[in-house]
Each structure stands twice: as C-alpha cells, then as structure tokens.
Amino acid sequence: MGLCFGCFGADKRMSKEEERLASEEARAKAAEAAQKRQEQFEKSAAGRAARAQQQAMAKQSANPNKGEPVLKVW
Numbered sequence: 148m149g150l151c152f153g154c155f156g157a158d159k160r161m162s163k164e165e166e167r168l169a170s171e172e173a174r175a176k177a178a179e180a181a182q183k184r185q186e187q188f189e190k191s192a193a194g195r196a197a198r199a200q201q202q203a204m205a206k207q208s209a210n211p212n213k214g215e216p217v218l219k220v221w
Contacts, residue, residue: 188194 189198
C-alpha cells in the first residue's frame with residue numbers, strides 16, 4: 148500500500164503549466180476581442196465623433212492664444 152507521492156507532485160506541476168498556457172491563451176483571445184471592439188468603435192458614428200473632438204481639442208491647444216482676449220482695446 149505504498150503510495151508514490153512523487154507522482155502526485157509531478158501531476159501538480161503539469162497542472163500549473165496547463166494553467167499558465169490556458170491563461171496565456173485567454174489573454175491573447177481577450178486582446179484580440181478588444182482590438183475588434185476598438186476597430187468597430189472607430190468605424191461607428193460615435194467613434195468618428197470622438198476622433199473629431201480629439202482633433203479639435205489638439206488644434207485648440209496648438210493655438211498660440213494663451214487666454215488673451217481676441218480683441219484688444221488700445
């Protein structure tokens with residue numbers, strides 16, 4: 148009735164390796180799904196509006212007018 152505890156340890160290590168591989172595969176699938184969602188968003192009307200707003204904000208921040216009034220009184 149002698150049990151080989153070494154065998155149980157090896158099985159546990161294999162399980163950890165399988166877990167690591169499954170986790171890696173799940174991360175890859177999640178990244179791919181996120182990329183697809185991002186592409187769909189960019190093609191949507193909301194995505195185009197968000198991009199336009201970001202471009203407008205970038206253009207405004209590039210404007211050299213640093214809060215000075217547009218019309219100056221002499």
